[in-house]
């Protein structure tokens with residue numbers, strides 16, 4: 001772990017747009033900062049701004065686009081590319097789980113445990129399946145391989161009336 005990282009203040013007033021990202025020194029920010037440090041990530045201004053949106057609001061499923069819009073609404077002026085890169089860094093650090101629902105767009109889940117999802121095709125939304133889904137039988141991995149992950153996404157569409 002990078003010990004020095006813990007000394008980096010939550011508010012970095014050296015940047016040109018730091019005034020837009022004033023982080024009050026509340027418990028949530030502290031929690032977020034600790035989360036990043038524990039995951040081996042330097043708590044940069046961008047990571048803290050996005051971390052606050054991701055990790056202080058319960059279990060969430062976001063896309064780069066939806067988080068980008070939230071960041072804009074929160075006056076955290078970050079580029080979509082920065083949001084995307086940060087989501088990937090969070091995923092690599094184990095803070096998020098990436099779920100590819102429709103082949104193009106990835107969702108990022110703040111619950112990194114294995115759990116099944118409903119994908120609402122019309123609404124382009126990912127939600128957790130409420131009841132636990134028990135697997136009584138999963139396939140053996142091919143020789144020389146192991147199962148790295150198991151994703152279950154049940155695609156839903158509105159019934160035609």
Ligand SMILES: [Zn+2]
Nearest residue numbers: 109111127128
């Ligand atoms: Zn989920």
